[in-house]
Amino acid sequence: MKKIVITILLFSGFILNGAIINPRIHYVEWEQLSNDLKFNVALEKEEFSNLDREARIVFAAEKGKAIKSLDEISIKCRISSMETSSAIFEKEMPAEKGIIVFDFELEDLSPGNYKVSGEVKHAGKILKTEEKIFRYVKEDPPANRGKIPLFFSAGVPLKEPFPVSFGIPFPKGALWDEKNVRIVDRKGNEIPCQKTVRSRWGYSSKSSIRWLGIDFQPQELKPDWMNKTQTNYFVEFGPQIKPASFSGIKIEETPEFYNVDTGKAKFVIRKKAWNLIDSVSLKGNEVFKNSPDQGFYLIDHQGGIYRACNDREVKVEIEEKGPLKTVFRVEGWYVKDDTEGNTISYRLPTDKLCKFITRIEVYSGKPYVRILHTIVFTFDSYAVRLKDIALSLFSSAGKNIFFGIENESPFKTDLQKDGSVYLIQHLPDRFSIESSDGKIIREGKHSQGWFALEKMDNTIIGINHRETWQRFPKEFEVTSDSIKLHIWPLHGKNHPEINEIEPQEIYKLWFAHRGRELNLAMPWKYFFKAAEMYNGPQTGVYTAPGLVLAGIHSSILGAALTSDILISFSDKNEGIEKQKELSDCFQVLPHCLPDPQWTCDSLAVGYISPYSPDRFKQIEDCIEKLVKGYRELQDYTGQYGMWIYRTWHHTSYKGDRTFDLYRFFNATHHYEAFMPWLLYVRSGDPFYLEQARANTRLFSDLNIIHYDDASCERRELHFNQKNITGSTRHTNGFCPWGGDHALLGHLTCYNALMLAHYLTGDLRLKEIITDEWQKTIVSDRKNPEFQGAVRLEPGRDNNNALGELIDLYQMTYNPALLVYIDDCLKKFLTNMYHWGQPLHNVLLFYKSQQAKRQLMDGMADPKSDKLNLWYTHSSHENYALAAIYETDRNKQIEYASKAFFSSDIYAWSSKADRLKNKESFGAFCAVSDFVLYMPRVILALSKANVEDPTQGSYSQSLPGCPGATYCIVKEEKDRDFNIFIRGEIGKKESGGFPMVVMDPDKKTILEVVVDKPYSKFTIPKDGKTGEYVITLAMRDGKDDLYAPLTDLEKEVYYVNYWFQCTETRFFTRPTTDTGETIGIQPHVSSAYIISNKTNQLIASTEKGEKIEIEMPPEGVWINSKARYMHLKQPLILSNDENHWFLPESIKGLEFKVKWKW
Amino acid sequence: MRKIGPLVLLCLTVSFCFAEEFHISSKGIYFFEEKDVEWHINFNGKIPTSCGFYFILFDANGKALYCDAIPSGDYSENPYTITIPRDNITGCYKGVIVGKESVSDALSLPLSDLKYEVYGGDYFAASYKGKMYFQVRKEDTYVLGAYKGHLKVLNEKGETIADTRETKKQEKYDNLTEFSGQRGINYILQIDCRYFRVKNNNPIFLSNIAEKLFIPDEKIDSIEWWKIPLSTKEDR
Structure with missing residues (x-):
């Protein structure tokens, strides 16, 4: 059948003479799922412009069950101008892998609309057709050069530049080549930077750049995001920009190693038997030499030890390479000691337990590396528990140990002979420094997330871990021959004093955060507690106990845990202060x-x-x-x-x-x-x-x-x-x-x-x-x-x-x-x-x-x-x-x-x-x-250049009073003022409501039917000052307006009952100096009366009971969610204290509906 | 005849080997101990969930006889057995399985070695195509709903007294039918659906063996079993 289709195609002369686009056609494998024949003509988008340069169309077929093989069908593609109806491309092709991709340049197209047609053919018959239309337009390109200030979010006092990686977007058509970008400081001096294109505005390398990643090492890190007038750094781009070249990281690759020279340090990374970092030299002296069995490891609940360095198939490769920053990506398995590493099981026994993906970032001129270590759990929560997840580096000849403590000087202690010293952050607000004999050396609240070992030769190895107390439990340990970060602590604590299923604790998942072993199986008692809390043992997906039961049935298999680590090496006599400064910076991770x-x-x-x-x-x-x-x-x-x-x-x-x-x-x-x-x-x-x-x-x-x-x-x-x-x-x-x-x-x-x-x-x-x-x-x-x-x-x-x-x-x-x-x-x-x-x-x-x-x-x-x-x-x-x-x-x-x-x-x-x-x-x-x-x-x-609709005050539902809502405003000086109608008019049916405005002489100056939302009525300057009464016959359930209604400073609403469309908060105060009693009753809803003086709650109701209070002279706030509010007496409400006044005009106003209290 | 004999025997053997096993998921499993004996609950089958399931057994006074997690495992050959010793008490017990529906699909029934054992409630999940028998606790109109499927109820004479295909009444995904239930009658239920329910919270008590039927003490259903103190021995 395939031969027949190809033969037909060969003789069909399918390429149109005079085609004006010449697409690059390629095929993509498309797994056939559909039971029926399915066909898509898919556009990248509906409108292309000259700034896109290239376009893509995809024809995709799923043959369905009736057709045996994709080889039996062909796809006829046609692209034609809608203006002239003439084809600019036409061709019939075998469906091959399922997806046919057309990539073509746009420059030969005239602006206009184009039709893309596709036909699926089988044995000479057309089985399915589809059409799409795209537009091609010309648009003006954006500026192709510019200088964009950069702002830092958080600051860090720096003695040395710290690596920063950020991203900057560009409008479509602004930047075509990352080479035309540089960073300059405020004096115009160029700062070396490394650029990585993270996304383009199109599929082609000819497309303009959408997101550009930039790495650089700023000397100054001031938090200038709020004050954008004084920035230190700028991104410059444009065809005229030709950044100077500079040398940075040098990498030599051998069959066994990557030898990395940052200028300040030389790191050796093994490609096989990967032990994280094999050695480090500073100024030609080796300050660190790891042993082959070090690096990341974990211990299962039976005591089996699994090491990253045991993985014979580990992949160590360069993922991102540049002069300022290079990223190594390492992928492998934790493999059990003394096994071949052949078996993988979600339960014990297994040779391999958990995958890892580790990234090692090295920076030009820096004696430290950042490690982003991701462990992917491959075991079931009920099958395996872990005693330890750790990173270990070999270290002998230790002299002093330093533990960083938040808001304090580093804590210095000695290395125990044949023992270890460790800091364990066992609660978010509690750490303990202990020796392996169980002696507590020091306790405190927050570790600063680093520790360091000073060796006999005065060189220092420091390990920093971001957000340590926030991500408790964590442990930093120094033994006689190693320095270890325990991602899950070896010396975990139980904390029986915490009742993990109390309502205030149950959501903190204590079972996964305490104890000697990492046990990720949620205890059954969580379900029973939830059943008790929710008064029933519901197990459905729309119930809380049911979801807790789902937690018990969950498994950690497939989840991951990423640790952000920085390992630093200091030369002789550089001192611990430098380590602390580095840690400060790393914790902030400037951006x-x-x-x-x-x-x-x-x-x-x-x-x-x-x-x-x-x-x-x-x-x-x-x-x-x-x-x-x-x-x-x-x-x-x-x-x-x-x-x-x-x-x-x-x-x-x-x-x-x-x-x-x-x-x-x-x-x-x-x-x-x-x-x-x-x-x-x-x-x-x-x-x-x-x-x-x-x-x-x-x-x-x-x-x-x-x-x-x-x-x-x-x-x-x-x-x-x-x-x-x-x-x-x-x-x-x-x-x-x-x-x-x-x-x-x-x-x-x-x-x-x-x-x-x-x-x-x-x-x-x-x-x-x-x-x-x-x-x-x-x-x-x-x-x-x-x-x-x-x-x-x-x-x-x-x-x-x-x-x-x-x-x-x-x-x-x-x-x-x-x-x-x-x-x-x-x-x-x-x-x-x-x-x-x-x-x-x-x-x-x-x-x-x-x-x-x-x-x-x-x-x-x-x-x-x-x-x-x-x-x-x-x-x-x-x-x-x-x-x-x-x-x-x-x-x-x-x-x-x-x-x-x-x-x-x-x-x-x-x-x-x-x-x-x-x-x-x-x-x-x-x-x-x-x-x-x-x-x-x-x-x-x-x-839309709309003035702030709130005009500096909270905007909220205007209280509607059945029959008529009286809004009284006061004009202190003669002026124009505006009435803003905002909200919905005639929510459920058309038509409007009458509005009448009377001037201070009680003369009607405006009488209209308001039937348009978001309209404005201007009351002109009229030589008068004083109170204007705006009467709005708003209809409950139909008209929802927002207050304030005018742009005058004084505006109140006089009501003896009100309806509203949203939750509101109105101010009112007594009409006499001695105070008065007021009563409110929200309709089957909550309301709160709050003191204007103390902001304390005076009275409240949750379900709509009556509340009566003696209103203090300074006034109160009435907060209510109620749709309707009954009142014991009329109230004069305003949006806030500044808007409130006691209007004289109320004496002449009557409510159309009287209410019983 | 000589030729047919082995064929019949073969057919019987085959049908026995492929006889459909009865599994059902219900809100409660009820046991009745007539005489004070040591009796057993055998969990027989391969538990498909890694967390296993939780089992609570209690009497009509709310006293827990068993209350613990049954770990995951393949109990097809060697059942996980709970022994309830003689205790001078007889009567009705209720067991509740907390866990995934697939656990009930995996467990062989009956669970106990007692004469009476029923599966009760107002909501059931079963893939069983054979006959089931049930009794009702009180005289009432029983409205049954078959989720995206059908069911029918027959009386002791084998006469259909309710059939969702005939009633043709629907409530969301449930096809409904109803009958007037009376105590003491062994009704027959045939389902062509995965889930079925009894509306208005009226429980029914069923089994695939008519002789196992009994009506549990109503008091036992008022026990808030989820509040019974747990005796889980989770070593963390």
């Missing part, structure tokens, strides 16, 4: 960012605005309080430890240091993992960097599956899944490494790892994306677990995956991804349920006209939402994107304002305050639903 405005303008991170606290204070304050408040709550509740440090939670904080256990260990169910990186990149705030780094490490290590063992029959409790590499855990196991998982679905957030890689150059994160996740979805589709992990049901699962795939494609440009993108896009366009970044990515990167049209149509008529555009937690994202794309000025303003108000900013501000105060807090997953899109809302407001 810098380009000017956030540059980053945002580049669009590499999408449509976002820089941190703008001056212009959008309320939004920025709210974001900060929420994200920082969350972290402070974690600190407050003591959520530390090597298995839980900086995870995200899904559900609520219940107060008193207790949490809802349901979905407690959320990986990134609502795209949370991306959030701190997004906030960091637009601000430079070191808080977000620290949060992002720690969360990403936990996420990438524990929430993503790195290994599978087909012989292990274990399956997750819910959904019955087995491991598949690259898949992300959901929320459904009461530990970070448990629960169901997906490769594609609503619960993934690989984009966080991608952005983290672009910004920091972390190669482990890239490896997870490309060698684990992408590899599985592209070439392990026949894995029995694949279908269960690919959740591409229409709606949030499909749509989040679409956003992720578009980001992945821009990182790897793997053509097979376009097939997924095409399938997902088709579903997305018929069901736009928002989750993650799909709409944004489809608009900005894929440039779908249909998606844009559907968005804009959705703006015009949100009520007839046939496409689920408004079925979202984040309607502000829709409005913000519409405002960004809208060209009509008035509509742009309307959408930007709606983006602001639909975000529910007031309610979030109030919640943020509660979180900061450690009060109970609702679902944490909703935080990211709000926060993720606020930088886009700010961008929309900025683009």
Whole structure:
């Protein structure tokens, strides 16, 4: 059959004469899964421009079961101009491997629309056809030269330059060659730097650069992110930039070794029997010589020792090479002593137990190396326990031992003869320095994360470990012949005084953080405690006890643990102070960012605005309080430890240091993992960097599956899944490494790892994306677990995956991804349920006209939402994107304002305050639903040039009073003032409501029917001052307006009952000097009356009981979630104290409805 | 006939060898001890979960007779046995398996060497295609739902008295049918679904052996077994 097809093709004369594109055609293997014939014509994107230079189209076929072999089918491809209908390319080809890739240059195309057609043919018959249309446009290139300031997030006092690795984005078409980039200091002196292209704007090496990684060694490290006027370093780029060449690291490779010369030190790294570092010389003197059995090792619960150096098949290679920094990647297994290393089992006995991937970073001019060591667990939690996970370096002739202690001088002690001395950080707030005979030498709170051995010849070896007490337990040990970092301590402590299943402790997973052995099997008592706490032994996936039971059924197999280590070597007489300085630097791990405005303008991170606290204070304050408040709550509740440090939670904080256990260990169910990186990149705030780094490490290590063992029959409790590499855990196991998982679905957030890689150059994160996740979805589709992990049901699962795939494609440009993108896009366009970044990515990167049209149509008529555009937690994202794309000025303003108000900013501000105060807090997953899109809302407001809609005051629901709402404003000086109608008019039906404005003489000066939201009425200067009464006949359930209503300083609302659309916080005070009694009753909801003087709670109700208080003269705040509020007496409310006044006009006002108390 | 004889014997042997084993997942396993004896619970089968499962056995007064984790293992040849000694007490006991559904799929039934043993509750998972027998505790209308499948109930005469295929009533994924249940009757249940439930929290008590049926003391179902102090010997 194959011969027939080829023969037909050979004689068909299929290449069109006069073709004006000449694509490079190549084939990609596409595993055949579909039962039916499936065919995709997939575009890289819908709109190309001259800045793209090249384009790609993919034709993909799955033959289905009816056709025996791909050899039997051919694919006819045709590309034609829509303007002239003439073909610019036509060819028929055998399907071969399943995917045919067309890569072609765009320069010969005329701007216009082009149709791409594909036909699948079998035995001469056309079985399937598909068409796509793409546009080619000309656009002006961005500036191809520039000078971008760099800002450091955190500062460190430096005596010597410290290596910094960062990423800088460039707009499409701005930078084509990384050679045309350099770093200069503020005097214009060039600073040596090393550049690595991390992503381009297209698949080709001719495409312009999207993310450039830069390594350099700044001399000054001042935290200048807040004060952006005085920066020390700049990135310069442009065709005229020709950086000077410089020499740096020299590497000599032999069959046995890598000999590395940094200029300051010579390191020898073995290629076989890898023992981490074999030797180190400083100034020609060997200061360290390792023994062959050293390096990383672990000990199982039966005492078996497994060493990295035993692996005969270890791979040691250079992963990234440059003059300033070179990265060695080492991959292998821990192999048991005295075995052949042939067997791998998830239980004992086994020759190999756990994989490792270790990166050794060496730096020009530096006598230290950074080690990023990842251990991948290959055993089942119930089959193997570990007594020790350690890094050991040989060291004899030790003299003094130094342990770094936070906020103190290093603690110096002697080496014990034939014994050891160790510091064990056994609790997050407790360490102990002990000798091997059990004697406690010293106790304290926080290790500084380093220790050092001074030898008889006065040279020093130091080992630094980042975030040591935060990732307890850890141990630093010095023996007579070695210096060891125990990633799991050898001398662990039990702490029986801690009741691990108390509600205040159960979520800290003490079973994995204490004891002599690392035992990752969750005890059964956790389930029974959860059943007790939740009053029932539910086992379902939507119950807290059920998820705890899933934790018991979880396994560490496939999870990983990465340690960030720096090993330093000091020459004679350099002293321990230098080690301390180095450790300070390493703990901070300095990082810098380009000017956030540059980053945002580049669009590499999408449509976002820089941190703008001056212009959008309320939004920025709210974001900060929420994200920082969350972290402070974690600190407050003591959520530390090597298995839980900086995870995200899904559900609520219940107060008193207790949490809802349901979905407690959320990986990134609502795209949370991306959030701190997004906030960091637009601000430079070191808080977000620290949060992002720690969360990403936990996420990438524990929430993503790195290994599978087909012989292990274990399956997750819910959904019955087995491991598949690259898949992300959901929320459904009461530990970070448990629960169901997906490769594609609503619960993934690989984009966080991608952005983290672009910004920091972390190669482990890239490896997870490309060698684990992408590899599985592209070439392990026949894995029995694949279908269960690919959740591409229409709606949030499909749509989040679409956003992720578009980001992945821009990182790897793997053509097979376009097939997924095409399938997902088709579903997305018929069901736009928002989750993650799909709409944004489809608009900005894929440039779908249909998606844009559907968005804009959705703006015009949100009520007839046939496409689920408004079925979202984040309607502000829709409005913000519409405002960004809208060209009509008035509509742009309307959408930007709606983006602001639909975000529910007031309610979030109030919640943020509660979180900061450690009060109970609702679902944490909703935080990211709000926060993720606020930088886009700010961008929309900025683009629309909308004044801050809050006008410096909290904006909140205007209290609506049945019959008529009286808003009384006071004009101190004669002036124009504006009435802003913001919110929704006629929520459920069309039509408006009457509004009447009376001047200080009680003369009606405006009488209108308000039927348009986001409209403005100007009351002109009229020679009068005093009170104006605005009467609004708002309809309950139909009209939701926001206060303040005007731009006058004094504005109050006179009500005898009120309805509202969001949670509010109004100020009121007595109308007499002596105070007065007031009574309120929220309708079946909570309300709080808070003193204006002390900010203390005066009275409250949770379920809507009546509250009566004697109102103090200084006034009170009434906070209420209630939809309706009954009042004992009329109240004069205002947004805050400054707006409040006692209006005289109320004497003449009557309420249309009288209420009984 | 001489030729048919061995064939019949072969058929019988084959059918015996391939007779479907009865497994069911239920909210409780009920045992009835008529006379005070030493009796046993044998967990027989290969436990597919690495954490094993948790087993709690208690009487109608809430006294725990067993309360511990049963470790993972292959107990197909040598069952994991719990011995309940003579204790001058007789009556009803309830056992609860906490763990993955696949554990119940793996365990051979009956578990005990007592005469009476039933599997009760209002929610069951079973892949058994043979006949099951059940009794109800009180007279009531029993609404049964078959998840994405069907079931039917027959009376002691073998007459169908409820059939989801006939009723054609649905509630989300459940096909429903109902019958008027009376105490003391051995109803027959045939399922063509993986999960089935009884609406309104009305329990039924079933077995694949009619002679094993009994109605457990209602008091035993009010015991909050998850609050029974654990005797787990987890050495950490």
